[in-house]
Amino acid sequence: MDLTLHVWRQAGAATAGRFVRYELGDVSPDMSFLEVLDLLNQQLIGRREEPVAFDHDCREGICGACGMVINGRPHGPRAATTACQLHMRHFPEGAEIWVEPWRARAFPVVKDLVVDRSAFDRIIQAGGFITARAGSAPEANAIPVPKGDADRAMDAAACIGCGACVAACPNASAMLFVAAKVSHLGLLPQGQPERAQRVLRMVEVMEAEGFGACSNHGECMAACPKEISIDFIARLNRDYLTSVFRHQPSEEGPDPAEG
Amino acid sequence: MRRLLSLSRSVVGKKVIMAVSGLILFLFVVGHLLGNLKVFEGAEKFNAYAEGLRTVGAPFFGRGQLLWIARIALLVSLVAHVWAALGVTLASRQARPVGYRYLETSETTYAARTMRWGGVLIFLYVVYHLLDFTFGRLNPSFEPGNVYHNVLASFARWPVSAVYIAAMLVLGLHVYHGAWSALQTLGWHRPPTDRWRRGFAAAVAGVIAGGYITIPVAVLAGVLR
Numbered sequence: 001m002d003l004t005l006h007v008w009r010q011a012g013a014a015t016a017g018r019f020v021r022y023e024l025g026d027v028s029p030d031m032s033f034l035e036v037l038d039l040l041n042q043q044l045i046g047r048r049e050e051p052v053a054f055d056h057d058c059r060e061g062i063c064g065a066c067g068m069v070i071n072g073r074p075h076g077p078r079a080a081t082t083a084c085q086l087h088m089r090h091f092p093e094g095a096e097i098w099v100e101p102w103r104a105r106a107f108p109v110v111k112d113l114v115v116d117r118s119a120f121d122r123i124i125q126a127g128g129f130i131t132a133r134a135g136s137a138p139e140a141n142a143i144p145v146p147k148g149d150a151d152r153a154m155d156a157a158a159c160i161g162c163g164a165c166v167a168a169c170p171n172a173s174a175m176l177f178v179a180a181k182v183s184h185l186g187l188l189p190q191g192q193p194e195r196a197q198r199v200l201r202m203v204e205v206m207e208a209e210g211f212g213a214c215s216n217h218g219e220c221m222a223a224c225p226k227e228i229s230i231d232f233i234a235r236l237n238r239d240y241l242t243s244v245f246r247h248q249p250s251e252e253g254p255d256p257a258e259g
Numbered sequence: 260m261r262r263l264l265s266l267s268r269s270v271v272g273k274k275v276i277m278a279v280s281g282l283i284l285f286l287f288v289v290g291h292l293l294g295n296l297k298v299f300e301g302a303e304k305f306n307a308y309a310e311g312l313r314t315v316g317a318p319f320f321g322r323g324q325l326l327w328i329a330r331i332a333l334l335v336s337l338v339a340h341v342w343a344a345l346g347v348t349l350a351s352r353q354a355r356p357v358g359y360r361y362l363e364t365s366e367t368t369y370a371a372r373t374m375r376w377g378g379v380l381i382f383l384y385v386v387y388h389l390l391d392f393t394f395g396r397l398n399p400s401f402e403p404g405n406v407y408h409n410v411l412a413s414f415a416r417w418p419v420s421a422v423y424i425a426a427m428l429v430l431g432l433h434v435y436h437g438a439w440s441a442l443q444t445l446g447w448h449r450p451p452t453d454r455w456r457r458g459f460a461a462a463v464a465g466v467i468a469g470g471y472i473t474i475p476v477a478v479l480a481g482v483l484r
Contacts, residue, residue: 019360069359069362071361071363072359072360072361072362072363073362073363098360098361100359100360103355103357103358103359104354104355105353105354105355105356106354168362170351170362170364170367170372171350171351171354171355172351172354172355173351173354175271203269203271204269207269207270207271207350210353210354211354212270212350212351212352212353212354212355213270213271213273213274213347213348213350213351213354214271214274214444215347215351215371215374215440216371216436216439216440216443216444217364217366217367217371217372218366218367219364219365219366219367221366222365222366230443231448231453233443234442234443234444234446234447234448235446235448236271236446237271237274237275237443237444237445237446238445238446238447238448239446240269240271240272241266241275241445241446244262244265244266244272245262
């Protein structure tokens with residue numbers, strides 16, 4: 001198939017970017033969107049032009065490395081699909097496709113479609129450790145976990161940290177990411193001892209990183225390749241509220257964020 | 260107090276303040292509607308209700324004292340609501356300095372996207388509304404104490420009714436997203452109630468907007484005279 005791509009090209013964080021138009025022929029409908037970019041890059045390299053920089057790693061939809069806004073939607077038009085798992089058969093022949101990076105102050109553009117998502121790493125760091133016994137695998141039934149809690153914890157743990165929620169949010173808010181990360185430990189017995197300080201610190205760092213506020217639009221949930229529900233945001237809000245009023249900082253042990 | 264302060268500094272906390280102050284304003288909107296509907300019981304009962312707002316609580320409170328306590332509580336809620344909204348809006352504006360060429364939306368509603376300007380419109384309308392019915396400055400023939408007469412005199416002019424109806428539709432949209440959003444912000448998501456939150460908010464918003472709109476419609480239709 002033939003495609004017209006408009007790709008955001010930006011040399012670095014400090015320089016201004018712009019869309020560049022590329023005509024691409026011989027695209028197989030079985031290619032993934034990233035393979036189309038590979039094809040484009042081979043042609044660019046052949047012409048001695050700078051290839052398009054984009055993030056990718058597993059190409060199996062589970063690592064969270066890839067991510068770009070394709071025709072106005074993070075990871076493209078398919079629900080529950082990462083850019084690497086988006087196949088060209090879902091586009092019409094002769095499609096015109098606009099590709100831009102995640103846009104948020106907390107995700108500065110490194111180059112072209114690559115953004116720096118280390119703000120997410122700093123939020124995770126702020127969450128700190130859990131006081132679970134490390135070493136050999138524990139006996140499976142030593143700590144009973146209700147089935148419903150285990151299922152919901154796994155739903156939250158499905159988050160791959162790709163940042164599509166931030167990209168899709170009209171406010172560039174990271175609430176869905178933080179909600180998923182707070183909930184998947186907060187729902188399990190192993191996550192209880194540090195539960196209050198975890199949510200307080202993760203929210204504090206989230207705000208310091210410059211993400212926007214949640215206005216309950218729900219766009220994050222629609223863009224999330226793992227279909228994480230905004231019910232987790234309600235859960236985060238309640239966890240945060242109860243922790244602000246109940247948590248006694250003087251009772252803290254060693255700082256889990258520095259452990 | 261220290262905890263309230265840390266709440267007010269956080270954006271998540273500001274949303275909580277917005278939700279709680281919004282719920283107080285929402286309770287007023289419901290109470291005001293129930294009171295206003297007494298207009299259908301006739302001039303005597305409606306005027307007695309308006310007078311009752313001033314004498315309620317006697318003999319423990321003097322004339323108008325409880326009313327002023329309520330007014331101050333509403334004013335504080337309004338200031339808190341607007342202050343929190345400004346903080347949240349500012350944080351979000353700064354969060355995306357470079358915009359998209361195009362960002363498609365699928366989940367968000369018209370009500371959600373118009374919360375900010377809708378709130379401004381409601382505030383402007385409330386100012387006009389007070390000048391009309393409370394202070395009587397913009398009322399064609401204001402008679403202090405004769406609330407029934409004042410309502411009919413104002414709504415008999417169709418532009419006043421039209422603006423009122425438009426304002427109540429804006430209020431309905433604001434309450435729809437606000438009610439649902441407040442439940443979400445205050446973390447009310449017990450599994451069996453989850454599915455009902457949107458429907459509940461829509462029903463409440465519809466009853467509020469529809470209830471208020473019956474009054475100018477009844478005046479223009481000649482039901483109230």
